[in-house]
Amino acid sequence: MDRIRRVFERETSRASYEPLEGGSERPDGERIEHGIGPGFSWIDYSVFLMLGVAMLWAWNMFLAAAPYFQKRFESDERLLRNFQSAELSVSTVGNLGSMIILTKLQARASYPKRIIASLALNIGVFTLLAMSTRLFLDVSAGLYFAFLMLVVFGASLATALCQNGVFAYVSGFGQEEYTQGIMTGQGIAGVLPCVAQIISVLSVPEKETKKGAPQESSTSAFAYFLTATVISTMALVAFVYLLSRHSSRERIKHTLDEDQVDTGCASTGRKTVPLLRLLKKLFWMAGAVFLAFAVTMIFPVFTQRILSVREPASAPRLFRPSSFIPLAFLFWNIGDLIGRVAPGLPGLSMTSHPRLLFILAICRVVFIPMYLLCNIGGKGAKISSDAFYLIVVQLLFGVSNGYLGSNCMMGFVEWVDPDEREAAGGFMSLCLVAGLTAGSFLSFFAAGA
Numbered sequence: 001m002d003r004i005r006r007v008f009e010r011e012t013s014r015a016s017y018e019p020l021e022g023g024s025e026r027p028d029g030e031r032i033e034h035g036i037g038p039g040f041s042w043i044d045y046s047v048f049l050m051l052g053v054a055m056l057w058a059w060n061m062f063l064a065a066a067p068y069f070q071k072r073f074e075s076d077e078r079l080l081r082n083f084q085s086a087e088l089s090v091s092t093v094g095n096l097g098s099m100i101i102l103t104k105l106q107a108r109a110s111y112p113k114r115i116i117a118s119l120a121l122n123i124g125v126f127t128l129l130a131m132s133t134r135l136f137l138d139v140s141a142g143l144y145f146a147f148l149m150l151v152v153f154g155a156s157l158a159t160a161l162c163q164n165g166v167f168a169y170v171s172g173f174g175q176e177e178y179t180q181g182i183m184t185g186q187g188i189a190g191v192l193p194c195v196a197q198i199i200s201v202l203s204v205p206e207k208e209t210k211k212g213a214p215q216e217s218s219t220s221a222f223a224y225f226l227t228a229t230v231i232s233t234m235a236l237v238a239f240v241y242l243l244s245r246h247s248s249r250e251r252i253k254h255t256l257d258e259d260q261v262d263t264g265c266a267s268t269g270r271k272t273v274p275l276l277r278l279l280k281k282l283f284w285m286a287g288a289v290f291l292a293f294a295v296t297m298i299f300p301v302f303t304q305r306i307l308s309v310r311e312p313a314s315a316p317r318l319f320r321p322s323s324f325i326p327l328a329f330l331f332w333n334i335g336d337l338i339g340r341v342a343p344g345l346p347g348l349s350m351t352s353h354p355r356l357l358f359i360l361a362i363c364r365v366v367f368i369p370m371y372l373l374c375n376i377g378g379k380g381a382k383i384s385s386d387a388f389y390l391i392v393v394q395l396l397f398g399v400s401n402g403y404l405g406s407n408c409m410m411g412f413v414e415w416v417d418p419d420e421r422e423a424a425g426g427f428m429s430l431c432l433v434a435g436l437t438a439g440s441f442l443s444f445f446a447a448g449a
Contacts, residue, residue, distance in 0.1 A: 040175055043245070044173070044245070045181045047238045047239060047242040048166070048170055048179075048181040049185040050234065050235045050238045051115070051182060051239060052166075052185020052186045052189065053185040053186070053189045053192075054119060054122070054189070054234075055163060055186060056159070056185075057193060057227075057228055058125075058158070058159065058228050059155075060193045060194070061193045061227075062091070062155070063303075063329055065197060065224065066304040067197075067321065067325055068133075068224075069083055069087075070304075072148075073144075073145065075140075076141040076145075079141055085301055085440070085443045086145075086149065088297060088301075089440045090149050090152050090153050091153070091155065091156040091440070092156070092436045092437035092440040093156075093440075094156030094157055095157075095163075095433045095436065096160075096434055098160030098161065099429065099434075100430065102160060102161070102426065111165040111166075111422070112239075114165030115165040115169065116239065116240075117161055118159070118161035119158075119162070119232045119233075121161070122155065122158045122162075122229075123232045125155050126225055126228035126229045126232070127229050129151050130225040130226040132144075132147065132151075133222040134222055163432070163433065164426050164429055164430075167179070167182070167425035167426065167428065167429045168422045168423070168425040168429075171422050171424065174418070176411075177344065179409055179413075180343060180344045182409075183340040183405065183406040183410070184337070187333065187338075187341070187402055188337060190337065190398075191330065191333045191334055193224075194329045194330035194333055195330065196224055198326050198327060201322050202323060273423035275427060277420075278420070278423065279427075281415050281420075282415055282416070282427065284358045285357065285412050286428060288360070288361040288404060289404070289405060289432050289435060290431045290435035291358070291362060291364075292361040292364065292400075292405055293439060294435040294438045296397075296435075296436075297436055298371070299332060299394075301443045303325065303329055303394070304325055306328065306374045306376055308324045308375070308386050309375050309381050309384045310386070319386070327390070328390060331391065331394040331395050332394040332397060333398060335394065335395040335396060335398025335401075336399070338398075338399050339398065339399040339400060339405075340406040342399075342402075342403055342406070349410070349411075351410055352414070364397070364401075367396075370392070370393050371393060373388075374388075374393065
């Protein structure tokens with residue numbers, strides 16, 4: 001029996017490191033306790049929540065502002081039909097390119113500086129966008145399109161810096177709750193811009209045009225775009241406060257091996273982790289987050305084209321295009337927020353089942369034909385019900401996105417060594433952005449549907 005036992009022990013020692021379901025162990029059998037060190041802090045959680053809001057506020061602001069951009073492009077049918085897909089593609093390509101470069105520069109990265117730079121860039125970009133609603137009203141549709149793409153590209157660079165910096169920075173705390181706070185903040189960033197957009201539209205008298213395009217005044221657009229500047233400023237102040245907290249720095253030091261921490265300059269002790277090694281350890285979670293967000297990118301194109309089944313002339317103003325489109329985005333983002341919060345509740349986390357997350361990500365393609373049953377472009381719906389579109393399609397599609405994304409971004413720390421967490425955070429955010437980029441190019445096919 002002793003000989004048999006030694007054989008099995010040798011086989012076990014050759015096996016590659018892989019966490020057990022519900023926990024993880026080192027190759028020598030010692031259990032890895034995640035989150036060792038100083039305990040959870042609601043102050044730190046609130047700051048990461050705010051950073052999550054700032055991270056995706058700009059992205060969701062562009063989506064919810066579709067009626068205003070439709071007004072600016074109504075004189076050019078080609079731009080009116082394709083501006084949303086072009087917006088998504090420019091944003092995701094800029095984001096992905098930046099993420100690739102930032103991931104390769106992980107060894108000497110200063111993640112706090114990246115976060116601060118991203119928020120400062122957002123402040124400048126969206127101040128300029130707000131000014132454009134007052135100063136550039138008479139420019140041609142083509143010229144405004146070029147300006148919009150430039151602004152979108154600048155915002156994508158800021159988002160890349162923020163995503164790479166925040167997910168890498170938070171992973172050093174060893175607290176999954178903080179990552180869940182970021183994901184919840186991203187969900188809030190989807191809800192509030194839609195609410196602001198609906199309020200700004202309903203608070204200003206409606207204008208009719210010859211073509212009947214959804215209308216929104218420049219005054220309401222100015223107030224709406226300026227909120228992005230305010231949110232980024234608030235997040236910048238909150239993050240500077242976080243950096244000033246001695247306890248925050250100590251939490252990061254406790255999550256790394258002591259022999260790799262240089263108290264004078266932490267970045268000099270960070271080792272470069274090969275992306276191939278991270279891919280092997282995080283294959284299922286990385287694949288799940290990639291597929292989930294690739295499929296998700298279909299929804300903005302359909303959402304800005306699907307109208308209420310009610311007659312526009314007699315429908316309440318909330319169901320007219322200028323309000324109904326942001327209302328549909330609101331339902332999707334409420335679902336997304338619910339999905340992001342759910343993994344933080346006991347019994348709803350699936351971080352120990354990465355293969356199941358991967359399968360669920362594939363199953364989300366069922367929502368694409370469901371959009372085709374709705375009132376696309378006012379041509380009529382196979383299922384003539386706004387409730388079906390808003391609740392069954394938009395809300396549930398959002399729930400699935402938030403739930404899968406939150407599980408993947410919370411759970412990756414269970415599958416890597418402590419000194420690989422920062423690099424793994426950057427790698428997972430890279431996979432997320434890669435999924436968004438792939439989906440943005442596929443959205444051109446949806447635009448022609």
